[in-house]
Amino acid sequence: MSAETKSGSSNLVSTVISCILSLVIFATMRFYSSWITATQMNTIVGGFIGSWLFVFALTAVSNMEMLVFGNDFQAKFIPEIVTCLTLATVASGVVHRVCATTCVFFCICALYFVNRISNKYHNKGSIATDQIPIRRGGGKKNK
Template sequence: MAVMNEGSTFLVSTICGLLTVSSMQVFKTYLASSQMLTILGGFVGSLLFLFSLTAVGNLEKLLFGDNFQAQLKEVVFCLGLALAAAGSIHRVCVTVCLLFSILMLLGVYKISQDTYSVSSTISSSSSKKKK
């Protein structure tokens, strides 16, 4: 299995984010035409959040080193970008985008914890007292 480095992941996620924004704008009237498509527009906005967060995180990792992690300000910036793009389609898309983005952020956090956290197993040595 080939693993991409930070540079290629930044490039791919940036391209996917740009394609997502452009497709949202091209299909704006179609996505706002029915209730289910409006929900789909919010979901696509949350995908934009995921792509932009991946791009920003990998760019910072390239610039500042391997130990750098995305912080709250990056998450808020990417969420604002996705909510603005969803808001250009329909007002309901903003709410749906927010809900799906929170769920995706929790999923990314869980994957990150499973992948990068150091499991500290405390081996308890039983000390027996002699009487």
């Protein structure tokens, strides 16, 4: 089995698991909506649960795109992240308005930490300091 096949199958498994977890989280939020709206603290917990919906939806979308477009494909801000953020916010807003507001804040925090973890393991887009040419001296070479 080649490396691409293993990576492709792991992307497929991750996509399926993330889709299932997204559906389970959405169904749980709808099923327990009366509990979530009961107290102020529960509405904040509802927003936190909605942020997990965002994380799993973004994981599913990103892995599905990696299956279709190749392993070097990355999720961008405008199409993928905004769509998943809107999906999670609307799903939380169906339960309670405060859940939608707290979901946005928790999603921003989750996105920050997911980005940090992704940069730590993949380190794409950074230039090593060894490769940057250092110019010494400030004057003209030919006087």
